[in-house]
Amino acid sequence: xxxxxxxxxxxxxxxxxxxxxxxKQWQLDRSTQTDPANPFKIIHTEMGRGRSAHxxxxxxxxxxxxLEPLHACNLTCTGCGRIREYESTINEMLSLEQxxxxxxxxxxxxxxxxxxxxxxxxxxxxxxEETLGRGKHIYLCTNGMFIRKKLHDYxxxxxxxxxxxxxxxxxxxxxxxxxxxxFREAIEGIKAAKAAGFKVCTNTTVFRETDMNxxxxxxxxxxxxxxxxxxxxxxxxxxxxxxxEIFLTREDIHEKFKGISQLAEKYPLNSTPVYLDFLKGxxxxxxxxxxxxxxxxxxxxxxxxxITDSHHDTFEGLMTRTDWESYGAGNDPRCEHCMVHCGYExxxxxxxxxxxxxxxxxxxxxxx
Ligand code: SF4
Numbered sequence: 001x002x003x004x005x006x007x008x009x010x011x012x013x014x015x016x017x018x019x020x021x022x023x024k025q026w027q028l029d030r031s032t033q034t035d036p037a038n039p040f041k042i043i044h045t046e047m048g049r050g051r052s053a054h055x056x057x058x059x060x061x062x063x064x065x066x067l068e069p070l071h072a073c074n075l076t077c078t079g080c081g082r083i084r085e086y087e088s089t090i091n092e093m094l095s096l097e098q099x100x101x102x103x104x105x106x107x108x109x110x111x112x113x114x115x116x117x118x119x120x121x122x123x124x125x126x127x128x129e130e131t132l133g134r135g136k137h138i139y140l141c142t143n144g145m146f147i148r149k150k151l152h153d154y155x156x157x158x159x160x161x162x163x164x165x166x167x168x169x170x171x172x173x174x175x176x177x178x179x180x181x182x183f184r185e186a187i188e189g190i191k192a193a194k195a196a197g198f199k200v201c202t203n204t205t206v207f208r209e210t211d212m213n214x215x216x217x218x219x220x221x222x223x224x225x226x227x228x229x230x231x232x233x234x235x236x237x238x239x240x241x242x243x244x245e246i247f248l249t250r251e252d253i254h255e256k257f258k259g260i261s262q263l264a265e266k267y268p269l270n271s272t273p274v275y276l277d278f279l280k281g282x283x284x285x286x287x288x289x290x291x292x293x294x295x296x297x298x299x300x301x302x303x304x305x306x307i308t309d310s311h312h313d314t315f316e317g318l319m320t321r322t323d324w325e326s327y328g329a330g331n332d333p334r335c336e337h338c339m340v341h342c343g344y345e346x347x348x349x350x351x352x353x354x355x356x357x358x359x360x361x362x363x364x365x366x367x368x
Contacts, residue, residue, distance in 0.1 A: 001367055002229060002268055004158040007110075007137050008366045014109045015063070015349060022059040025316055031323035060290045060319055062108040063346050064139075066305050068296035069094045069127065071116040075143055077165075077177045079205060079235050079246060082116060085308065092297040096123040100130055102295040106315045112139040112163070119146040125153040132157055139163040141203060145182065147189025156197035161228065164190055166202045168214050169221070176207075190225050201229035201270060206256055207246045212263075219267040229270040232260075233341040234279065236306055249337045250329075254281035268368075271341060273361050274348035279339055284353055287328035287335065291346025293318060303327050305342045307334055 001008075070093035071086040083090065094102075103111055111131050118124055119142050131138055137159045144164040154160070167176040170183040193200050202222060204215060219230055234253045235246065248256065257279035263269065264276060277283035289304035299311035300318035304327070312318040328335050328343075335343075351358065 002270070003366060006158065010135075010137075011063070011109055011349075018061040019059060019350070022061050026060050026319040028320045030320045060324075062106045062293050062315075063291045063349060064110040064112055064342075065103060065106055065108040066112050066114055066292055066294040066342065067099060067102060068115050068294065069099055069113065069118060069121040069124070071296065072120055073115060073117040073143075074120065074145060075117070075177050075179060075182065077143075079176065079207060081306070086296070086298075089297055093121060094295075094297055096126055096130070099123075099127050102300075102315070103131060103134060103136065106293060106295075108136075108293070110137045110139065112141060114141040117143055117146070119150055128154060128160065132159055135159075137161075139201075141165065142189075143177065143182065144186030144189040148185075148192045151189075151192055151196055151198075154198070156199070158199065161199045161201050162189075162193050163201050163203050163231065165204075166218060166222075167205055167207070168210065169218055172210075172214060187225075190222070190227065194225055194227070199228045200225075201231060202227055203231045205233060205235045206248070206253075207235045208248055208252065209246065210256065212256060212259060216263060216266075219263065223267070227268075229268045231270045231341065232263075233271075234339050236338045236340045247337070250281075250339065253279055253337070253339050272345060272348045273365050274354070274358055275341060275345050278344055278348070285344045285347040286352060287338070287343040288346040288350065288352065289327065289343045290319060290322070290324060291350065292342040306338065306340065307332075 068082070071082050071090050072093075073080075073083055076083060113124070113127065115121070118140060121127070128138060128140065139161050141163045142165070147162060147164075164186050165177075166183070166186060167173050173183040173186075174180050190200050190202075204218070206212070206215070215232070222230075234248050234256065257276070260269075260276050260279060264271075264273070269276070274283060274285075278285045287304075292305060293315065294301040294305045295315075299313055300315055301308055302310045302312060302318050302322045303324065307327070310322070312321060326332055329338065347353070
C-alpha cells in the first residue's frame with residue numbers, strides 16, 4: 001500500500017468533513033476581491049457550459065502545513081530560495097511552542113517539516129514527538145546529511161517519513177547541491193533509516209537540465225533500499241532565485257513529464273494521478289495554495305511557499321487577508337509557469353475540476 005491505511009483514511013475523512021463544513025472563520029474575505037462569486041477563479045473546463053460555480057469555492061482549509069522552524073542549512077543548493085530570501089534572518093529559529101501553536105492553529109493533518117535543514121533545529125526530536133502525539137503525519141524534509149548521526153533521537157512510527165532530497169544520481173545531485181559527497185551520505189542515511197524501521201521517501205525537483213531517464217535510473221537504484229515513495233515536482237523560478245536559466249516553462253514541463261505515467265507504473269510515486277495529468281498538460285487545475293500554508297520565523301507566509309507578498313501573524317490573517325483571486329496562472333505573471341505540487345496538489349486532492357473517473361483512480365492509486 002502506498003500510504004499507511006490510517007493516513008489514507010484519516011486524510012479522506014478530514015477532506016470530506018471540511019468540504020461539507022469548512023471552518024467559517026477562514027472563509028471571510030477581508031482583502032479586495034473583485035469577483036466574490038469566484039474568489040479563486042476556479043476553471044470549469046471539465047464541467048461544461050451553464051453549470052453553477054464549483055462547490056469548492058469559498059471552502060478554504062489546509063491539508064499540508066509547511067513548517068520551517070529555521071532557514072539555516074549546511075548546504076547552498078542551486079535551486080533553493082530560502083537561504084537567499086531569508087539571508088538576513090538565517091540565524092533565527094522558531095521556539096518549540098511557536099511550532100506547536102502553528103500546528104494547532106491551522107489543524108492540517110499532515111505537517112511537512114522543512115527549512116533550511118530541519119535536522120539542525122535543536123528541538124526537532126521534541127517537535128516530532130509532540131506532532132505525532134497530536135495524531136499528525138510528518139514528512140521530515142532533509143538533505144540526508146545528518147540522518148546517520150541523529151537517527152537515535154527518533155523512533156520509527158507509521159506516521160513519520162524521512163523525506164530525503166535527491167535530484168539525480170551521484171554526479172548530478174552533488175552538482176545541484178554544490179558539494180561532493182552529499183549523494184553518498186544521503187544514501188547511507190536512507191539505508192540506516194530503513195534498517196532501523198523508519199519510513200523513507202525521496203523528494204526530487206526537475207530542472208531544465210534534468211534527464212528524465214536519469215530519474216528513472218535513480219528510482220530503480222533506490223528500489224533495493226525499499227524506499228517507500230517518491231515525490232517529484234518541476235522546479236519553479238521564483239524571484240528569490242536569480243538563476244532563471246535552470247527553471248522550466250509550462251511547455252517545458254509538459255514535455256519533461258510526458259512519460260511520467262510510465263514511471264508511475266514502475267515506482268511508488270507519491271504524486272496523485274490527477275496532478276500528473278496536470279503536469280503532462282492533460283488537465284487544467286487552479287492554484288489552491290491555501291491548501292499548503294507555510295509558517296516560518298516571520299509568520300504565515302502569503303500567498304504560498306514560493307512567492308512572498310506578506311507575512312501574517314495569524315493563520316486566519318493569511319486565509320482572510322490574502323487576495324487569492326489575484327494569484328495563479330493568468331492572474332499574476334509570477335505564477336505563469338508555476339506547476340509546483342504545493343500549489344496544485346490540493347486542487348487534485350479536493351476534486352476541483354474533477355472527472356467522473358477521478359475518485360476510482362485516486363482510490364486505486366492510494367491503495368496500490
Ligand atoms: S501559482 Fe505557484 S507561485 Fe503562484 S500562488 Fe500558486 S503556488 Fe504560488
